Amino acid sequence: MALSLWYPVYTNPRAEKRAYEALIGKGISAYLPLHRQLKQWSDRKKWVEEPVIRSYLFVNITEQQRGEVLMTKGVSRFLYFSGKPAVMPDKQIHELKLLMASPYELEVTEEELQPGEKIIIRAGALKGLTGEIVSYRSQKQLIVRLETIGHSIIVNATASLIERF
Structure with a gap:
């Protein structure tokens, strides 16, 4: 097969x-x-x-x-x-589906965002999702990069849900 x-x-x-x-x-x-x-x-x-x-x-x-x-x-x-x-790796498609099912407001950008600290979400609808923290419009937000297509998805997430690794 x-x-x-x-x-x-x-x-x-x-x-x-x-x-x-x-x-x-x-x-x-x-x-x-x-x-x-x-x-x-x-x-x-x-x-x-x-x-x-x-x-x-x-x-x-x-x-x-x-x-x-x-x-x-x-x-x-x-x-x-x-x-x-x-x-596209299966993991990225799975993470994209997780993001789409989450209650968070999403924003997609083609901006080249500077890499920050790597994090993992430990609780909530996005539990297990990995990403980067960046300062963007004066708010801390989670970035999930879809490098294959040159886009990033920005999700507002509270600091209590994330853990640095």
């Missing part, structure tokens, strides 16, 4: 949800992290689900399925690192 790995996939602009649904429709295992956001229009406000990382989703496939993913409407290309398709 072929080994399946998580690959980050770049989608066409604003096509993340359609590409995700098309992949699921083909029987391809995919993950699209979404968060609820209050949107303001000129005549109303509405809660909508938006992708956490614009133009990205993740597929868990074998190498033989890459062509099928690329032939999916809304999928643009795989991300490459050193000439090879980038692979």
Whole structure:
């Protein structure tokens, strides 16, 4: 049996949800992290689900399925690192799913944040999650780096829940 790995996939602009649904429709295992956001229009406000990382989703496939993913409407290309398709470690996908299930408010940034102290969360919904502490907008916040795709997720966490290592 072929080994399946998580690959980050770049989608066409604003096509993340359609590409995700098309992949699921083909029987391809995919993950699209979404968060609820209050949107303001000129005549109303509405809660909508938006992708956490614009133009990205993740597929868990074998190498033989890459062509099928690329032939999916809304999928643009795989991300490459050193000439090879980038692979996301299972641990990072698991941590991303943990973050999405947590009650914390999330912020995603492409900023190159300076590394700080390594920490692990010892209690709460994010128990076991590892990250870095940085000073950002004058608050201490937990950073979970997704280095494969060049993004960081910032989560507000109280100091009582974290432990340095």
